[in-house]
Amino acid sequence: MTLSKSSGSSASARFDELNLAQASLISFQKRLKPGETGWEHAFEIAGRQMNVECLGNAYGYPHGPDNDLMLVLTNLYLEQGCPAGDAVVTTPYELLKSMGRNDSGRSYQILHDGLMRLTGTTYRISGWIDQRKAGTRRATFRFVEQVEDVNLQGTLLNPQTFGKGTKLRVTLARDIAENLRSRHLKPVDLDFMLSLPTNQAGILYRLLDALLFSDLEAQRTQVLSLSVVEWGRLLRLSNLSPDRIRRAIDPPHHELIRREFLKAVVYEGRGVAQRVVYTFNAQRPDHPLTPEQLLLIGRIKSMGVTDGVAKKFVRALPVSFVENRVKIAEAVLAQTTSFRRSRGAYAWDILSDVDDRYSVPETRRQLAGAKDGTVDVVRIPTPPRLPDEDHQGVLLELSPAEQWLTARAPLRLLLKGHLNDTEFQALELQCTQGQRSASRLFREVSAATAQTRLAALVVNLRKELTLP
Numbered sequence: 209m210t211l212s213k214s215s216g217s218s219a220s221a222r223f224d225e226l227n228l229a230q231a232s233l234i235s236f237q238k239r240l241k242p243g244e245t246g247w248e249h250a251f252e253i254a255g256r257q258m259n260v261e262c263l264g265n266a267y268g269y270p271h272g273p274d275n276d277l278m279l280v281l282t283n284l285y286l287e288q289g290c291p292a293g294d295a296v297v298t299t300p301y302e303l304l305k306s307m308g309r310n311d312s313g314r315s316y317q318i319l320h321d322g323l324m325r326l327t328g329t330t331y332r333i334s335g336w337i338d339q340r341k342a343g344t345r346r347a348t349f350r351f352v353e354q355v356e357d358v359n360l361q362g363t364l365l366n367p368q369t370f371g372k373g374t375k376l377r378v379t380l381a382r383d384i385a386e387n388l389r390s391r392h393l394k395p396v397d398l399d400f401m402l403s404l405p406t407n408q409a410g411i412l413y414r415l416l417d418a419l420l421f422s423d424l425e426a427q428r429t430q431v432l433s434l435s436v437v438e439w440g441r442l443l444r445l446s447n448l449s450p451d452r453i454r455r456a457i458d459p460p461h462h463e464l465i466r467r468e469f470l471k472a473v474v475y476e477g478r479g480v481a482q483r484v485v486y487t488f489n490a491q492r493p494d495h496p497l498t499p500e501q502l503l504l505i506g507r508i509k510s511m512g513v514t515d516g517v518a519k520k521f522v523r524a525l526p527v528s529f530v531e532n533r534v535k536i537a538e539a540v541l542a543q544t545t546s547f548r549r550s551r552g553a554y555a556w557d558i559l560s561d562v563d564d565r566y567s568v569p570e571t572r573r574q575l576a577g578a579k580d581g582t583v584d585v586v587r588i589p590t591p592p593r594l595p596d597e598d599h600q601g602v603l604l605e606l607s608p609a610e611q612w613l614t615a616r617a618p619l620r621l622l623l624k625g626h627l628n629d630t631e632f633q634a635l636e637l638q639c640t641q642g643q644r645s646a647s648r649l650f651r652e653v654s655a656a657t658a659q660t661r662l663a664a665l666v667v668n669l670r671k672e673l674t675l676p
Contacts, residue, residue, distance in 0.1 A: 265328030512552025
């Protein structure tokens with residue numbers, strides 16, 4: 209970012225107006241070219257068509273740090289009880305503090321310029337959802353309708369930046385204020401967004417979060433696939449060369465993977481046909497645990513597994529899957545009298561098993577069936593994970609043998625029942641000899657599994673296998 213950020217933020221409300229989030233009104237660009245004052249884009253989101261026109265002013269159009277400012281003003285309006293007149297009353301210092309920024313002269317200058325862009329830029333949005341009237345329409349507005357600054361000390365105002373003692377009255381557009389009052393909102397982790405080190409990471413987080421929220425299938429699979437060029441348009445980039453888009457978004461990708469919002473980012477295809485596939489983490493380490501998760505952690509720890517390992521396991525996987533693995537581990541341990549290493553190590557081996565080596569002992573299964581009428585424990589496939597998933601961006605640089613060593617276990621799990629032993633051995637030969645990338649194949653199979661198209665992928669895979 210242009211500005212340094214402090215370690216904390218005073219922002220407490222965590223909501224985004226859904227139209228604003230989906231319309232992607234803030235450009236990802238760090239700076240604008242001279243004379244670059246507008247853009248227009250037609251696209252589909254949440255099953256409806258949207259067309260967004262943006263016409264800026266002499267300050268350009270909203271970009272970079274204006275993303276933080278827009279969300280902070282939205283949440284201040286909610287915190288202040290959606291006041292009559294649609295105006296947020298604050299000070300420049302309080303705004304900077306809410307945005308997690310220092311109070312240097314440079315910060316005040318950028319705050320001033322951002323308010324001028326949000327005040328002077330007109331948006332025309334077709335497909336705007338009017339929550340109060342329960343319909344869609346074309347809305348034309350400026351995000352900030354009016355900015356009034358009053359110097360409480362009675363001295364002259366600084367014409368360029370906000371001087372000391374200035375109080376602000378920032379009036380939001382009526383269309384936005386009405387939807388905020390009607391609670392046309394989506395949750396957003398504002399503190400997390402403000403803690404990211406660059407404006408670009410924050411903008412990418414906000415838009416990905418909105419896309420995930422708006423796509424039920426993506427919520428189910430935790431996978432989102434987008435055309436790279438279309439993604440560049442949604443980020444309001446002026447250069448839509450796939451290579452330039454990738455160079456722009458790769459640094460934020462690394463940051464969002466490091467902060468565990470994203471699990472992996474993979475590019476598929478070439479040229480303008482390229483797609484970017486995002487795999488999200490089910491839960492970040494800083495999210496509060498649910499009561500169900502806390503109970504499971506307690507059961508896992510009672511088997512001798514450490515607290516940190518138990519929490520990481522529970523956070524990474526669906527509750528239903530963890531419950532199933534815990535039942536199997538408890539049943540096996542109940543009938544085991546001696547352990548080669550330790551009880552905890554044995555329990556962890558059962559919990560993390562991806563080769564289906566463990567099952568509920570027969571006597572235990574029969575007892576459970578007699579009590580509840582079931583015969584077997586429901587099995588839920590484990591979501592595939594590579595041991596070094598936090599660094600998947602460099603997996604393709606490994607040698608063919610190293611790639612296969614890393615990907616073999618999850619590939620065997622995913623392809624179990626689809627490839628026989630001979631076919632799997634032929635696949636291993638191709639991967640270790642460098643004819644096929646095991647890391648890329650894992651990503652393709654993982655995405656196909658999440659999107660329920662694995663059968664079609666396997667048909668093509670079999671055709672490409674040359675049996676020895």
